[in-house]
Amino acid sequence: MRDILIMSIVFAAAFAALKRPWIGVMLWTWLSIMNPHRYAFGFAYDAPVAAIAFGATIIGLAATKERSSPFKGTAVALFVVFMVWISLSTVFGLDPSDDYWQWNKVMKVDAMILVALMLLHSKKHILALTWISAGSLALLGAKGGLFTLTTGGNFRVWGPPGSFIEDNNEFALSLVMAIPLLRFLQLQLTNRWGRHAMSATMLLCAVASLGSYSRGALLAISAMALFLWWNGKNKLSVGLVLILAVPLLIAFMPDAWMGRMSTIDNYQEDESSMGRIAAWWNAWNIAFHYPLGVGFNAARPELFERFSPYPDMVHAAHSIYFQVLGNHGFVGLFVFLSIWISTWRSAGWLRTQCTKIPEAAWCVDMGAMCQVCLLGYAVGGAFLSLAYFDLPYNVMVMVLLTRVWVQTKGWLREPAYVPGWKNIPGMARPVLPKPPVPIKRYV
Template sequence: MLDLALFGFFAILMLLGLRRPFIWVLAYLYVDIVAPQKIGWSILPSLPVSLIAFLAAFGGWLLLDNKKGGCFTFRQALILVLLLYCGMTTIMADFPEAAQTKWSWVWKALLFAIFLPLTLRTRLRLEAAALFMVLSAGSIIISGGIKTLLSGGGYGTLAALVQENSGLYEGSTLSTVAIAIIPLTIWVARNGTIFPASRWTMGFALALCFAALLIPIGTQTRTGLLCIGLLAALTLRSVKYKFVYMGLGALALLAAIPFLPASYTERMSTISNHQADQSASTRLAVWQWTVDYAKENPLGGGFDAFLGNSFTYSTRVVVDEGGSREVRTEQITEEARAYHSAYFEMLGEQGWPGLFLWLWLQGLGLWQMERIRRRYRTSDDPQEKSWRGLATALQHGQLIYLLGALFIGIAYQPFVFMLIGLQIGLMTLVSRRITARKEEDRKERLASRRAANAGMSGDPDSAPA
């Protein structure tokens, strides 16, 4: 039954796209986020669902969709340069087979990020894309939240929809995305026109946000806890009564602590002492190895270049001997350990040029969203207030991602590049609105000038006899 339901939903999206080709773009968003072919067991797993949606989205836009209003921006050019550079390093990769495997999905994520803004010509399309992203990610988040409430979860054991530990279903990645999407969820509920703001939409949004906050508990990831802290700090920018908000937040935290699983609080306690935690010690050692590797290979080693690493580090362990506890230092040797950071992932795989391009792309997004926020800070126009709210949501989501990316290798995470696509689409719409407003002002000034010139030339009826 589940397999038929998934196939039926996908088939309906494909059929609706025959009338409105943009729906195929939404279908690809759904497929790339949820991966229904991994959830089903019969029909969808036997079909190249992702490829079908990918080709339909591009083909529908190229052959059937209206191109009016679309434009190619500087950030899209940056993504294109990054795509070409990744292709070059893949050809010269240290581990060609592993690099080809990662390249097989990275190029689609980057290409779709370039393509998506071209289709977001109107506010309705931008809102629809944001809605599909929220609901698609929400289907995973809600499942994980329910399982957390029922079982408490566990590190590496919380299975949301599928029993898999990769992509968006990986615990730390899901925790980061779940918290990053909260601002966008609230914006869709407050400003949506597809599902207008009401008690029902806001109630669903709040429930989804609650489920998102449960994900870091269910996955027991320290990254998720840090992301929640950053979200709380960023929310201070928007609330009117900041001290009341801080007080309520502190009370909510104190009230929640007794209900947290003991395994969760024990794992979170290792944040303050990395030497007592082997995972944190491994991260630091990998990062040091990556910096040394980049000194010798400034152009990077291609995807999965970490497979060539080998290093030794010291960690502290507590040993029980006859009822007494003793702290000892052990030497641990590791090989082929992943980067555990998007920043070092870019540095090791794409070298300094790739890291620079990636940071430039991220920094431009933060700056452009801040420009929109400041431009419409005092505006009373509903449309402009909505744009400001969306810019804030996308900026906060990106900041949360950049924090989580410090500790997870998610430099090419497709969902994040979709967020970047939304940022580019929003900036394009706002720029078009600003240009139209300037053109209107220019025409008004020209009309006023002509009227003034006509008055100065004199009126024959009013001239003295």
């Protein structure tokens, strides 16, 4: 039954994407982030759902006239340069044939980011992308949070099998990044119960991230909480909530969780931490000897033998920075960092330039929450390998599309929508301008 439901949604959305290709972007985002087919038990598990979504979207893109240039900001130009550079580092790497599958996977993700920039342009599209991106993780986070609560935190929470976020650490960071996006959506709701439901969902996502036993996610959510407190208006009330809530959540977790978190200070005694350090030294030294990079696999025994002080600890980088550095060299890392610096600046532009525009009040929230999301990615990503995951690039798309919407005064060309939960695309009711009242003339 689950297989039939998933495939029915995929085929229905793919068929709709032939005429409205922006729907195909949403289908791809749902499949890529949530991986619902990996929770099936039959034919849907290995079905080529991503290929179906990709093919239908590309066909729709070729047929539609409602497309524009994807170059909507400096971050996009840097993103394309990054795509070219990682392709070069793969072709001239140590084993191009072995790295091809990973390059192909990353290129498909990146290609759909460009397609999204070409097809999405309205407020409805931006909100739809945010709902799909955050909502996909919210469903998994709510499930994981309930599992953590019912089991007393004695078992780890894992992500969708066979996905970018299958590992407990990567899954935890993705949930942490989803929380600010959920907060943005909550700020757009006017229904009291809807706002309460969103609060509960965010809390469950936080619990699930703790239940993953990820130290990187703990650091990321701590940095995000501090950033929100520092930039918030009600520092006293927010500070009191944090002071009360954090100890309660930590006290709920078992001794095994406390023991793992304590290794942040005693990293020399933790094998996993030392494996990371070995991989970081390996990546650093690789970058000096291979300016173009070695391709997508820097965790090779022969490289650790040459470049790591711990040659027996062959380990993945577990850091977006050292992952890119080892794979694509200093140039690749510079371009990668430049993408996020540019995106951060665009989000800051939304926070400062839209405060005096009533129609763009939601854009202020978008800029602020996307900055919080990027901060979580920057801090948590220092200890996790998620350099090629969709979600951060979706955040880039949200920020750039929102900025273009403001600069082109999108509120003048689009109908206003009833606020609240009806903002969900497809359910919103446009508020049409009232017809002019005829003037009565008396003779």
